[in-house]
Amino acid sequence: MKQQHYIFIIFFFALFTFSSCVENCLDRESMFRIRLELESSKSGLLTVKYNSKNEKNLVAKSEIVNTEGSQFVEFCLEEEPLNFKVYVAESVEKVDLKVMSLLLENTDRQMFIKQEMFYLYFKSSQDVQYNKKTSIYSFNPHKVGENNSYISSRESLQKRLAKRLLL
Numbered sequence: 001m002k003q004q005h006y007i008f009i010i011f012f013f014a015l016f017t018f019s020s021c022v023e024n025c026l027d028r029e030s031m032f033r034i035r036l037e038l039e040s041s042k043s044g045l046l047t048v049k050y051n052s053k054n055e056k057n058l059v060a061k062s063e064i065v066n067t068e069g070s071q072f073v074e075f076c077l078e079e080e081p082l083n084f085k086v087y088v089a090e091s092v093e094k095v096d097l098k099v100m101s102l103l104l105e106n107t108d109r110q111m112f113i114k115q116e117m118f119y120l121y122f123k124s125s126q127d128v129q130y131n132k133k134t135s136i137y138s139f140n141p142h143k144v145g146e147n148n149s150y151i152s153s154r155e156s157l158q159k160r161l162a163k164r165l166l167l
Contacts, residue, residue, distance in 0.1 A: 032077040035103040040064045041096040048075045050084035070100050080106055085152040088139040095139040111160065121157035125150050
């Protein structure tokens with residue numbers, strides 16, 4: 001290869017590196033990023049509740065929109081999570097979510113989970129039904145202020161986070 005090709009490749013990877021969690025969440029001074037690619041049947045608010053190494057219970061929120069295609073929903077967390085739950089907040093109607101992918105990222109490492117593997121790392125509460133054929137989570141309606149419908153990280157994900165992300 002010519003020297004110009006090497007310079008182009010190095011430049012491309014440098015740009016890719018700079019678009020990491022640090023730059024995307026820099027304005028919030030975050031240490032960890034969760035990025036979901038999903039499809040939603042309704043617009044609303046997704047909430048992530050998580051426990052940190054310092055035994056704090058923390059919350060991050062992000063909007064979801066009912067669109068024809070998939071969308072990226074990003075959560076910038078103040079501290080690295082040990083485990084977490086994803087809620088559809090203030091849902092008085094049934095909401096269907098199809099998770100296409102999940103990216104977990106700190107300043108040093110990334111973990112990517114594909115759609116086919118998502119259910120292996122997350123379990124749903126009894127108010128959420130999972131259809132394995134369509135990969136759709138159906139969050140049942142609940143009263144405002146209640147948080148009965150959620151997806152939580154399984155022990156397998158918690159162990160991988162601890163190992164791969166060096167928590």
